[in-house]
Amino acid sequence: MSDTTQRVNAWPASDPLVVSVGGTRLHLDTRGDRIAPDSVYNDDGASGGGLSHVFARSSYQNGVKQVVGDRRGTPDVSMSAAVKGGAWVYSSYNPKRVGWDVYVGTSEASPLFAGIVALADQVAGHRLGTSTRRCTRCTRSPRGTRPPHCGCEGRHEQQLRGSYGLYRGEGL
Numbered sequence: 261m262s263d264t265t266q267r268v269n270a271w272p273a274s275d276p277l278v279v280s281v282g283g284t285r286l287h288l289d290t291r292g293d294r295i296a297p298d299s300v301y302n303d304d305g306a307s308g309g310g311l312s313h314v315f316a317r318s319s320y321q322n323g324v325k326q327v328v329g330d331r332r333g334t335p336d337v338s339m340s341a342a343v344k345g346g347a348w349v350y351s352s353y354n355p356k357r358v359g360w361d362v363y364v365g366t367s368e369a370s371p372l373f374a375g376i377v378a379l380a381d382q383v384a385g386h387r388l389g390t391s392t393r394r395c396t397r398c399t400r401s402p403r404g405t406r407p408p409h410c411g412c413e414g415r416h417e418q419q420l421r422g423s424y425g426l427y428r429g430e431g432l
Contacts, residue, residue: 269309271314276315276318276332279336280309280335282301282309283300283301283340283365284338285344286340301342301369303342309426310333311331311332312332313331327424339370340369341366343364347362347364
């Protein structure tokens with residue numbers, strides 16, 4: 261049962277000190293080539309982005325103020341999260357469920373993004389610091405130099421169009 265009648269987004273994703281990671285569905289052929297635009301992850305259990313009722317828009321979201329107004333908008337970025345294309349993970353922490361399983365949703369997308377940040381830190385030779393400012397600049401980078409996919413989970417299957425949206429963050 262819900263304690264509110266309003267749509268809300270959750271903490272910590274709504275915190276401006278956190279990179280909010282959402283999910284997309286990639287449309288790829290067997291070689292990994294894109295055959296259709298990525299769409300919002302919309303498998304069972306997808307939630308969605310939104311506006312924070314607690315946090316104001318941070319300066320790094322000034323470029324998307326026409327969408328978020330004066331509130332913090334989520335997500336910041338989006339990574340692969342759909343069941344089709346899920347990540348195979350070997351788990352052994354639960355002795356009753358040892359073996360391979362498919363992880364999807366933000367349980368897939370967040371570790372993917374964390375890995376990208378870790379690799380970028382490693383290449384730079386030092387920690388790069390807060391990622392939120394870098395993520396929201398990705399759509400202003402020249403084509404071909406953008407990160408793999410800077411978008412969120414959403415209830416509606418919508419095409420990513422290359423601009424910020426509350427259901428997927430930054431799109432390419």
